[in-house]
Amino acid sequence: MSENGSLLALLKEHFGFDSFLPLQEEIIADSLAGRDVFALLPTGGGKSLCFQLPALARPGLTVVVSPLIALMKDQVDALRAAGVQAAFLNSSLDAREMQARGQALNSGEYRILYVAPERVMMPGFLDALLRWNVSLIAVDEAHCVSEWGHDFRPEYRQLASLREQMPQVPLMALTATATERVRSDIVRYLKLRDPACHVGSFNRPNLTYRVVPKQGPYSQVLDFVRARPNESGIVYCHSRRGAESLAERLSDDGVKALPYHAGLTPLERTRNQETFARDDVPVICATIAFGMGINKPNVRFVLHYDLPRSVENYYQETGRAGRDGLPSECLLLFSNSDAVKYLRFLDEITDPHEREVTRKKLDEMVWCAESAGCRRRELLAYFGEEYANENCGACDNCLFPRKTFDGTALAEKFLGALLGIKQKSGFSVGAGHVAEVLLGSTNEKITRWRHDQLSEHGSGKERNRKQWAELGRELVRQGILRRDEERFNVLEVTDEGRAVLAGRGQVMLPEAVEATAKATRVRLECDETLFERLRALRKRLADERDVPAYVVFSDVALRQMAREYPSNEREFSRISGVGATKLREFSALFLREIAEHLGSNERLQFTASRPAEGMRSEPRSGRGRLGDSPASTLRQFRAGRSPEEIARERGFVLGTIMSHLVLAAEAGEDIDLTRFLTSEQGTEIEEAFRTAGWQNIVGARERIGGRYSYELLRIYRATRLAKTATVATQSLPAGAAARSRAVLRAAAVVPLFP
Ligand code: ADP
Ligand code: ZN
Secondary structure (H helix, E strand, C coil), X not given: CCHHHHHHHHHHHHHCCCCCCCCHHHHHHHHHCCCCEEEECCCCCCHHHHHHHHHHHCCCEXXXXXXXXXXXXXXXXXXXXXXXXXXXXXXXXXXXXXXXXXXXXXXXXXXXXXXXXXXHCCCCHHHHHHHCCEEEEEECCHHHHCCCCCCXXXXXXXXXXXXXXXXXXXXXXXXXXXXXXXXXXXXXXCCCCCCEEEECCCCCCCEEEEEEECCCHHHHHHHHHHCCCCCEEEEECCCHHHHHHHHHHHHHCCCCEEEECCCCCHHHHHHHHHHHHXXXXXXXXXXXXXXXXXXXXXXXXXXXXXXXXXHHHHHHHHCCCCCCXXXXXXXXXXXXXXXXXXXXXXXXXXXXXXXHHHHHHHHHHHHHHHCCCCHHHHHHHHCCCCCCCCCCCCEHHHHCCCCEEECHHHHHHHHHHHHHHHHHHCCCCEHHHHHHHHHCCCCHHHHHCCHHHCCCCCCCCCCCHHHHHHHHHHHHHCCCEEECCCCCCEEEECHHHHHHHCCCCCCEEECCCCCCCCCCCCCCCCCHHHHHHHHHHHHHHHHHHCCCHHHHCCHHHHHHHHHHCCCCHHHHHCCCCCCHHHHHHHHHHHHHHHHHHHHHCCCCCCCCCCCCCCCCCCCCCCCCCCCHHHHHHHHHHHCCCCHHHHHHHHCCCHHHHHHHHHHHHHCCCCCCHHHCCCHHHHHHHHHHHHHHCCCCHHHHHHHCCCCCCHHHHHHHHHHHHHHHHHHHHHCCCCCCCCCCHHHHHHXXXXXXXX
């Protein structure tokens, strides 16, 4: 068997997966070739597998350095459930247990050993390592080595002694966060030798982003959480007290929630985190203290009750949603007054440089939150990554583009007042003061500076103070105003602004966003009743074994079971996440549960079952399960690879890959069309089909001058049809599906091209 073939076989046997996630294979190959590796993959990118698989591919022991004791146990439990001999050593073990593990290590019983960094410096440990035939040392959360990271752990610096002690053993450093500076610290402090660097995309395609104005935040949270029963989520709060009282109020209102913050005792913290990890409470209300330790893969939403301190924080915190790759939601309740509140604390920072950095980060966060552009693109841009698609299809601004209106007159008023003030007083002011002038206020400053004598005084009563301040920020965004470099709040009119005042420019302003917190839900379809049943079974099995639920099976696996209704071992073994050990241990129980369910419930079809009238396509062949090869293409496509890349990697021509996607779309799989088409192109194709008839693909193609391939048109048609049918079967009367977009939106199903 080729090297790659044997890796794939191991991947299926132990982990139950059919293909690698992006870069996993490359990282593993470099490591097996004996190179040092630096791997920077986003949360959910599948870092653990990068060292777990090589550990199984060759003899010897893989030592994993991991900073969190709580996580080690879960990881080891998960490996054992997958039939891998693994153990951890840390301070939670008593002397007898330590000795037993030491002996097992001496006789080579384990493939993987997790240790805390401080263990490495304990007397005798390095000598023991020499006896254990170590083949790889993996340093997880490697950014902890750097003071520039967000989680500096001095013990990490001592890990270099591993390299000195065992210069021949390759190292692998993994992290999800690393700026250039942190990256070079990792290489330097861990003494990596000419490492192969693998940096993955930071895009999290399964996350949807949404920002809504914070208005009555408690009921916004309550509504949101209540609309998602049985789903796990994190609500991030600014203060300990905030987290504490939110958890209490939610519990009083019947939503089980626990707090997590640095003010709790370590014991309380561990207990709350564990209760959450084990799905015993769905919601945790946390401060930023709740972070790195969360490897719960099925966090379905992250809600920001208060403004994050920086875009980086926002990315990291939202990143804790959807590690398992299933659709998950991120919702930020935005209020500029949160920012103003934090700004007041800035004075407490004594170091002027640090103060400036903190302020700048906050400003960027506000900027991002108020932006009308694609949130995904802006987040990625923040990390220096370019997002190529026009429309991500999964953020509020892409799904529901903000309407704009001609705000030239409003802008002129604001600019006029600002310039009037400057002329009169010789200095400029901030948006707050401009607003006071426009509103005709007679506060102390206004009278002292005689700004009540300006012609603009009292001329802007059609908007309130908050709206004028918002307008000020929008004008900064558009380059019509700029902030004074030294006095941050003070505004100056730019040349562009002067052009507007001179009547040589139009200013378009975005309309206000509604404050409803009910984000669009996108999720993999499955038989929800069966899914709940399987979840209950999983919970029981997990509790019996005293492990978190995901150690038994991930949500991905359960949802796939609740879609495909496997009825025998062979079918069960095809489920993602079912390896040899889990097949042996769990298949009978789950198969029985599925069979019992089908005994009293109908089997649901997850394909377009009732296409709307006038849209019926050619009879479809091969509905239902996809063949292995198209399924593998689909997985890679969903993992973010382009058809071109997939073709190259799999050694196929592009047409084959496209035809796989056609098969997938026609089998009812969801294909993200925005990766192929802009919304204009989508509209063009839509029109062509409407006139030529949905069954007439040749005619439709002629109408658009043959500009798109048949494959693409077929993918479009199948996707369009499936979506409409989903709406029709879910909540609309038959035939209504083809109606307006407003209807689609009301049904909370993502329209193809909103
Ligand atoms: P990270 O540490 O990078 O955040 P994890 O190692 O926790 O990521 O993996 C995230 C999720 O992806 C886990 O649920 C894991 O089981 C799953 N996963 C890892 N590799 C694969 C793969 N090749 N195919 C499918 N799922 C995978
Ligand atoms: Zn977007």
